[in-house]
Amino acid sequence: MKQQDFERRYQAQWDRLQTLAKQVTKVFPKPLSTEEAEEFITLYRQTCNHLALARQRQYSRFLTEHLNQLSLLGHQCLYRQRIGFWSKLGRLFLYEFPQLIRQEWRFFWIATLALYLPAILFGLAVWMSPDVLYSFIDRETVVNFESMYEPSRKIIGFERDSADDFAMFGHYIKNNITVGFRTFAGGLLAGIGSLIILFFNGLLFGGLGAHMINIGYVETFYSFVCGHGSFELTAIAISGCAGLKLGWALISPGNLSRKAALMKASQVSIKLIYGVFGMLVIAAFIEAFWSSSTLFPAYTKYWVAVGLWTIVICYFLGVGRRSHGSE
Structure with missing residues (x-):
């Protein structure tokens, strides 16, 4: 599948995952409903799969970086990691x-x-x-x-x-x-x-x-x-x-x-x-x-x-x- 077709098919899913992630990571977060939480988990797993496919098919660096950032954001939201100052500094x-x-x-x-x-x-x-x-x-x-x-x-x-x-x-x-x-x-x-x-x-x-x-x-x-x-x-x-x-x-x-x-x-x-x-x-x-x-x-x-x-x-x-x- 060409990259252009790949992006056209899945862009809406990536945008939706980003919207849900921003909802729980903003300054005053809004909890996800049960339906939204289930949707978030599904979209997160699909995006991780899309990232693997993009790397395997050697799509553009811009796309793989974007999907990597989305996957990391989804992982952080899903597991609610609280990273302290010294951990961030060390990383x-x-x-x-x-x-x-x-x-x-x-x-x-x-x-x-x-x-x-x-x-x-x-x-x-x-x-x-x-x-x-x-x-x-x-x-x-x-x-x-x-x-x-x-x-x-x-x-x-x-x-x-x-x-x-x-x-x-x-x-x-x-x-x-x-x-x-x-x-x-x-x-x-x-x-x-x-x-x-x-x-x-x-x-x-x-x-x-x-x-x-x-x-x-x-x-x-x-x-x-x-x-x-x-x-x-x-x-x-x-x-x-x-x-x-x-x-x-x-x-x-x-x-x-x-x-x-x-x-x-x-x-x-x-x-x-x-x-x-x-x-x-x-x-x-x-x-x-x-x-x-x-x-x-x-x-x-x-x-x-x-x-x-x-x-x-x-x-x-x-x-x-x-x-x-x-x-």
Whole structure:
């Protein structure tokens, strides 16, 4: 049976199941009557069967995802599962977050390239011709960064009004989340805003990184950024991925209205941003308590950074592959 005929035959049943499910999951739920409950069970079982058929016949990804969501919704309504906050949080980070990154790999790699490619190219340009740096970054900003990573400093990084690492932990969280949220929100400008923010952050990081090499601050600068960079830079790229997901829904809504497409895309993007928030908190913790420390030699920090990058890569490549209803 062709997909078009399949959808035409069963669409009314799927719509009815969704209507009954919404009736019991809304803010003020309305209990189903005996007849409606029996109808719901029948429709739920039929939809599960339709999902299996759609997968077997290799129908479109859009249809199989829609039927999968309907089946999960029906299962939740049927068994009235009450999932606590910590269970939801655990499921997000152990299953959904890495699954969504693999699912949205195109947007993720576009965002990653938009961040790293300008950093590499501008960094090479500054390394070969140092004055190029000032075509993008003002001298005051450059001087501030030089003072933060001057080798004779006892504390590496931002100036501290307090020596309390917890105060800096809060500062880093605020700073990181601000960048991440701006990158995500830029997606509402048809994705262009996210790309622009990623591009300029890449220029900033690449230019300043090359400048630190030119003035001989390699050890202090790179030993500071290498540790938390695995979480922070990846999280910023994922923020861009979430923003591009929204932007693409506005540009190419498919068979849906732009509003409906945006709502559908936001369900994925919001979960990505929850994951980004967790990564940025980890990055801020590392930055406050490890990166700024002068108790360990640079080579130790480099090896720790290799371990942290390995953890991040393995997490997104392997975690969550055995979850019910996964890819």
